[in-house]
Amino acid sequence: MNINNNIKTLVKNFDIYVNNIEKNAKRHSKINDKDFRYKVQEFGDSFTNSNELPKFNKTAQKFAEKLVSLNNDKLAGIIYSTLIKLNRGKDAQFVEEVATKALAIAKRKNDIVHIAARTNDLKEIYKLSEYGSDRHLKILQEEKRALKNICDNYPSAKNRFETISRQMQPIERYEEMLAAIRFEVAEVLIKRNSDLPIAKQELLLAKETYDKLPEGHNAIKIRNILKKIG
DSSP: OHHHHHHHHHHHHHHHHHHHHHHHHHTTOOOOHHHHHHHHHHHHHHHHHTTOHHHHHHHHHHHHHHHHHTTOHHHHHHHHHHHHHHHTTTOHHHHHHHHHHHHHHHHHTTOHHHHHHHHHHHHHHHHHHSTTOHHHHHHHHHHHHHHHHHHHTHHHHHHHOOOSSOOOOOHHHHHHHHHHHHHHHHHHHHHHTOOHHHHHHHHHHHHHHHTTSSSOHHHHHHHHHHHHHO
16 A cells, blocks of 8 residues: 555656646746756656556656657657666667657757667667668668768767767767677678678778777678678
8 A cells, every 4th residue: 555655656746747847848947957867867767666667658758748849859858868768678669669759859959979879779679670671771871870970070979969967988989889880781781682782891891990999809700791792
């Protein structure tokens, strides 16, 4: 009985918080981003620890959609990022839905770092559910373009990167991520037995990066694949 009362109190408190933020957003009152992120994460953790994550998901998703309608993409993006983290590995369909909406926000803001992050979330889902499909290949190509954009225009990407929780990684890390995604694109193209010259080109470009790294495991894999496809 006490547990049920605690959950009811948690739901009530979250509803009150949501209503207050929505009222402030409608009035265009200043909302502290860091405090908002902290509170949303705190509520999410509390619902998760109470085994009531689906209730949080339902309310939080509606909350984010309301904020989008109020032209507050930044706060909506914070909610979507929290939902992705809390549900990753638990509910792929829900994460796909949320990540798709978060990707749309990142594209509207031309925030290339978050475009890369959200396409990566979707890629991981399609990699398991429909490896080699048109949708899987398309999202891989989107992530590759985003990472290439970051590497080619690092200072500009840094200026457009909107976050309150972490800093951008060094450019070398993004170069390594770009090599990894090129490798994945090539593997999918080879599996589909299509565009093998493009697959070879992607492998060679990835190998250039991996050859500079100390471990070199993927460079060895790439050399072996290149031998097979000629």
